[in-house]
Amino acid sequence: MRISLCLIVKNEGKFLSRCLESAAKFADEIIIVDTGSTDKTKQIAGEFTDKVFDFEWINDFSAARNFAFSKATMDYQMWLDADDVVPEKSVKDINELKNKLNDDVEIVTMKYVLSFDQNNNPAFYSTRERLFKKSKNYQWIEPVHECIPLVGNIHYTDIEIWHKKEGSEVISTRNIDIYRALEESGKEFSARQLYYYARELKDHNETDKAITFF
Secondary structure, three states: OOEEEEEEEOOOOOOHHHHHHHHOOOOOEEEEEEOOOOOOHHHHHHOOOOOEEEOOOOOOHHHHHHHHHHOOOOOEEEEOOOOEEOOHHHHHHHHHHHHHOOOOOOEEEEEEEEEEOOOOOEEEEEEEEEEEEHHHOOOOEOOOOOEOOOOOOEEEEEEEEEEOOOOOOOOOOHHHHHHHHHHHOOOOOOHHHHHHHHHHHHHOOOHHHHHHHO
């Protein structure tokens, strides 16, 4: 089993090398889709792969991820974000998985570690779909908080991917701006998107409207 690693990026010069240095230890192909960087993101990407593509940002994460997946040529497609890290144990586990995964497996899940304790040990994680059989042509859905529906033969693992955004963060308006534009256009939200829109509203102190959407 061979893996095409697919990332969508924009102005990720601070984190991208760290991510790709860990992922290059198991990825058979690296696909980078840039959505408009003005820093050194594309230059850094070019140090790891010659498959760096431009994609005009259209306020739709699924569209960008599907474009990245369309460039993959290996047996399975895998996604990461630029501020993710694959720890050494996970690199070892993924390489072992490549040698023993049954051919009938269509989706592989991994643990997505989202926070760490004071000793830098994983403190909280979710389970995310992470590897997809290319021949099944899986497609991302939803413009924000995108996902791929879990349909098919799923293999669950305890392999960890670490989300390691560092430093203080100002809450971005990017996601809520997309939701507002969709709402103004008359877009009918799925239940999942209503939930995430409500969370964005809460985070931006629009409590009454958040309550309504929740």
